[in-house]
Amino acid sequence: MFSQVRTLPRGSADAQYCELDVVPGxxxxxxxxxxxxxxxxxxxxxxxxQDGASYAGAILKQELKEAGITYRGTLLRQTQVNEPGTIVASKQSAPLHDLLKIMLKKVRQHDRRYCFSDDWSCQV
Incomplete structure (x- = not known):
């Protein structure tokens, strides 16, 4: 998490125009x-x-290093090949950046904590 957020004094005239934005990288x-x-x-x-395989790989590499275990090559994720299924329905949501912008700017202030911690079902 990187932060480029400015903090304004409480009660500042500019505080009413403050907005947060989040950009996934x-x-x-x-x-x-x-x-x-x-x-x-x-x-x-x-x-x-966002990328569970990359995250798990980084943790595994760090744990091996801390345990003094060295390895050569690359770590591969083993996956089982499944027969292709039949798609019966499909829905494409807006890009993550757009969804996060809505959640940060349009969701009621006291509901934001629930949007980001529970099941992402928010009231706009």
Whole structure:
């Protein structure tokens, strides 16, 4: 997580125009930009891992290194080949960046914590 967020004093005239934006990047990294009014509690945000295989591989490499185990070559994920199925329905959602922008800007302030921590079902 990278942050380029400005914090404005509580009650500042500019605070009413503050907006947060989040941009997903490569390798399970996000950049949070914009501004927000000063608050006593941390902003309750949580983000999902975008590339589970890459994340698990990085953890495995680190664990092997810490255990003093060396290896050569590359780590491969073993997958079982399944017979192709028949698609009976399909739905393509908006890009992740657009969905996160809606969640950060249009969801009621007190509901944001639930949007990012439970099942992503939010009231807009």
């Amino acid at each position: 490569d390798l399970n990294r996000y950049t949070l930009t914009g501004c927000l009014p000063q608050r006593a509690d941390p902003l309750p945000l949580a983000f999902a891992i």
